[in-house]
Amino acid sequence: MLKASCNGSDRVQFMAQCGFAGQPASVLVRRRSVSAVGFRYPMNRVLSVRAIVSDRDGAVVNRVGAEAGTLADRLRLGSLTEDGLSYKEKFIVRSYEVGINKTATVETIANLLQEVGCNHAQSVGYSTDGFATTPTMRKLGLIWVTARMHIEVYKYPAWSDVVEIETWCQGEGRVGIRRDFILKDYATDQVIGRATSKWLMMNQETRRLQKVSDDVREEVLIYCPREPRLAIPEENSNCLKKIPKLEDPGQYSRLRLMPRRADLDMNQHVNNVTYIGWVLESMPQEIIDSHELHSITLDYRRECQRDDIVDSLTSIEGDGVLLEVNGTNGSSVAWEHGQAYQQFLHLLKLSTDEGLEINRGRTAWRKKASRL
Amino acid sequence: MVTLGTSSTLCSFIGVMLPQQINFGYRGKQEVKHARCGGFQIKANVKTPNKDDNSLRVTTSSTLDDFVFRQNFTIKSYEVGANEKASIETLMNYFQDSAINHFKTFGIHRGGFGSTEEMIKRNLIWVFTRMRIETYRYPVCDEVVQVEAWMSVAGKNAVRWNWLLRDSKTYQVLSKASSGCVMMNKLTRKLSKIPEEARREFESYFVNSSLMIPEDGIKNIPKLNVTTADYICTGLKPRWNDLDINLHVSNVKYIGWVLESVPESILTNHELCGMSLEYKRECGRDSKLHSLTAICGANNNNVEFYHLLQLEDRGVEILRGRTKWRPKL
Numbered sequence: 001m002l003k004a005s006c007n008g009s010d011r012v013q014f015m016a017q018c019g020f021a022g023q024p025a026s027v028l029v030r031r032r033s034v035s036a037v038g039f040r041y042p043m044n045r046v047l048s049v050r051a052i053v054s055d056r057d058g059a060v061v062n063r064v065g066a067e068a069g070t071l072a073d074r075l076r077l078g079s080l081t082e083d084g085l086s087y088k089e090k091f092i093v094r095s096y097e098v099g100i101n102k103t104a105t106v107e108t109i110a111n112l113l114q115e116v117g118c119n120h121a122q123s124v125g126y127s128t129d130g131f132a133t134t135p136t137m138r139k140l141g142l143i144w145v146t147a148r149m150h151i152e153v154y155k156y157p158a159w160s161d162v163v164e165i166e167t168w169c170q171g172e173g174r175v176g177i178r179r180d181f182i183l184k185d186y187a188t189d190q191v192i193g194r195a196t197s198k199w200l201m202m203n204q205e206t207r208r209l210q211k212v213s214d215d216v217r218e219e220v221l222i223y224c225p226r227e228p229r230l231a232i233p234e235e236n237s238n239c240l241k242k243i244p245k246l247e248d249p250g251q252y253s254r255l256r257l258m259p260r261r262a263d264l265d266m267n268q269h270v271n272n273v274t275y276i277g278w279v280l281e282s283m284p285q286e287i288i289d290s291h292e293l294h295s296i297t298l299d300y301r302r303e304c305q306r307d308d309i310v311d312s313l314t315s316i317e318g319d320g321v322l323l324e325v326n327g328t329n330g331s332s333v334a335w336e337h338g339q340a341y342q343q344f345l346h347l348l349k350l351s352t353d354e355g356l357e358i359n360r361g362r363t364a365w366r367k368k369a370s371r372l
Numbered sequence: 373m374v375t376l377g378t379s380s381t382l383c384s385f386i387g388v389m390l391p392q393q394i395n396f397g398y399r400g401k402q403e404v405k406h407a408r409c410g411g412f413q414i415k416a417n418v419k420t421p422n423k424d425d426n427s428l429r430v431t432t433s434s435t436l437d438d439f440v441f442r443q444n445f446t447i448k449s450y451e452v453g454a455n456e457k458a459s460i461e462t463l464m465n466y467f468q469d470s471a472i473n474h475f476k477t478f479g480i481h482r483g484g485f486g487s488t489e490e491m492i493k494r495n496l497i498w499v500f501t502r503m504r505i506e507t508y509r510y511p512v513c514d515e516v517v518q519v520e521a522w523m524s525v526a527g528k529n530a531v532r533w534n535w536l537l538r539d540s541k542t543y544q545v546l547s548k549a550s551s552g553c554v555m556m557n558k559l560t561r562k563l564s565k566i567p568e569e570a571r572r573e574f575e576s577y578f579v580n581s582s583l584m585i586p587e588d589g590i591k592n593i594p595k596l597n598v599t600t601a602d603y604i605c606t607g608l609k610p611r612w613n614d615l616d617i618n619l620h621v622s623n624v625k626y627i628g629w630v631l632e633s634v635p636e637s638i639l640t641n642h643e644l645c646g647m648s649l650e651y652k653r654e655c656g657r658d659s660k661l662h663s664l665t666a667i668c669g670a671n672n673n674n675v676e677f678y679h680l681l682q683l684e685d686r687g688v689e690i691l692r693g694r695t696k697w698r699p700k701l
Binding site: 094095096098099100102105107111114115118256257258260261262264265268271273277278280281288 | 448449450453454459461465468469472473485607608609611612613615616617619622624628629631632639
């Protein structure tokens with residue numbers, strides 16, 4: 001299970017003690033309810049204001065804090081939808097976010113999903129104290145952790161394209177919350193991707209999953225649509241399928257991957273997006289050259305820290321045989337909407353004798369369209 | 373080519389020399405172009421020098437207006453580091469993005485990162501040879517910053533990019549940077565002179581400005597080796613995400629590797645305030661590097677280091693650098 005960020009509760013209490021809560025700044029306005037947000041949140045969503053609080057100049061603090069909020073809000077191209085149940089934001093793909101294919105990388109897309117989830121929480125006045133934990137959750141010492149993430153991309157946006165992402169969350173089962181995303185090319189209104197992520201409540205102390213009473217969950221779900229709304233409603237979608245553990249040593253591997261400083265959050269835990277990069281590291285070159293990543297599904301099992309060293313293993317799913325150029329048979333192939341996808345299973349594990357599992361994944365690849 | 377008048381004035385914030393009078397060359401009428409990226413470029417009226425420029429200005433708005441490009445960025449949640457501030461890589465990304473977008477507004481961009489028609493004909497691409505950044509304050513998440521970028525001459529076969537990063541509300545300079553770019557043949561991977569035809573395409577956009585960051589003291593960075601280094605980090609391997617459209621490791625990613633061998637105590641208690649990098653050679657997917665760091669000096673609690681990135685097996689030098697650190701507030 002991947003824990004994202006740290007003791008938000010302390011920071012929020014600090015803000016309250018400073019008498020800053022309740023000021024018309026961009027955060028901590030309404031604490032009635034919260035929405036779960038995706039991936040990792042930096043503490044300073046709240047703390048960009050905290051930095052000013054330490055200034056000790058009350059008048060300056062309020063004015064500058066409020067201005068900082070509104071200027072960023074104005075320039076942020078996102079807002080809640082009319083019914084208040086979802087949030088949309090536009091992003092432009094920058095030159096440094098494109099990869100070898102001249103299109104946005106899947107890591108860029110994952111970063112944007114994280115960003116929009118975070119902004120959704122902030123826009124409902126929810127204190128993104130790292131996690132979008134409700135006041136009751138904080139009292140009970142509970143935090144959200146990512147359990148599964150699934151991203152599908154049909155058309156990777158190119159440099160300078162504008163992508164509009166809509167996101168919302170809803171309950172899932174007794175302990176879970178899911179956050180869904182739809183990505184559209186803003187210029188054509190075409191859906192270019194969909195994603196869904198599942199989050200569970202965990203006790204911060206015991207590090208165990210915890211079930212909660214309905215009213216605790218209600219606090220969380222108040223901003224979520226009541227009617228189930230799934231970004232990926234298809235029942236045979238990879239986002240629902242179990243991911244088996246592949247057999248060590250795997251058909252392809254890239255060993256001894258190390259977290260870099262940029263991969264770590266404030267608690268020195270590796271952030272979710274880094275795992276995507278590690279999973280792709282052991283993909284065979286011929287697939288990277290000839291195919292495009294259609295979807296990736298990751299189950300998070302264990303968090304990874306600064307000094308951990310990780311092995312990335314990949315195997316072709318099913319009978320372990322790659323598609324021939326024109327062949328479309330074989331159990332390593334999945335069919336969806338009349339198109340064949342080559343599937344792989346992945347495992348990230350610690351590079352120790354025990355080899356504890358960090359996460360497992362499945363990817364599906366489609367042949368690249370021939371370029372002129 | 374645009375030339376500047378002789379008198380200059382000091383920007384009131386930092387010791388940045390700003391041109392006070394601009395004699396414009398032959399460019400046309402006043403025009404504001406809005407680039408898709410959100411930046412804009414103003415070409416000032418070229419018939420008469422702008423008399424308003426005689427006063428000391430806090431901002432550069434009318435002085436370097438000709439061919440200075442401005443672009444706003446909002447610091448995103450994934451662009452901050454563990455210290456809750458924008459990382460140095462984020463600042464470098466903004467600088468380079470604004471340079472590419474500036475180049476695009478010239479109307480001569482035909483593909484890749486700033487390749488013009490004459491460059492594409494000859495299989496030429498731009499590569500960075502050096503990068504210098506000084507940072508006074510790192511912006512935090514959600515903060516909006518404004519980057520100003522302009523291009524100036526650096527000899528016959530290189531181009532210099534200059535940048536200022538400002539707080540978009542107060543216009544205070546948070547960071548300034550400059551870099552050198554040269555052309556490389558993407559097939560032979562060898563550096564190339566700038567062909568006359570290519571130079572003609574963009575030479576009219578040069579601003580002949582004073583250097584943004586003084587060059588003194590940064591001239592000679594010694595080459596470290598395993599015995600002279602104080603800290604070494606081995607086994608650094610490029611990931612897919614490190615490669616850019618030119619299929620080599622993007623120059624921004626090298627910074628992360630340089631910092632890998634900086635001791636943890638420095639990263640915890642100090643902040644990177646100056647960095648000077650010289651790129652020697654590119655590396656690709658299959659490279660394996662080590663990062664060497666040596667203490668170069670310390671005074672007033674500030675620390676300086678020399679750095680080297682090298683291929684582990686053949687000892688080929690990829691980059692050398694120097695960093696300056698000041699205690700965190």
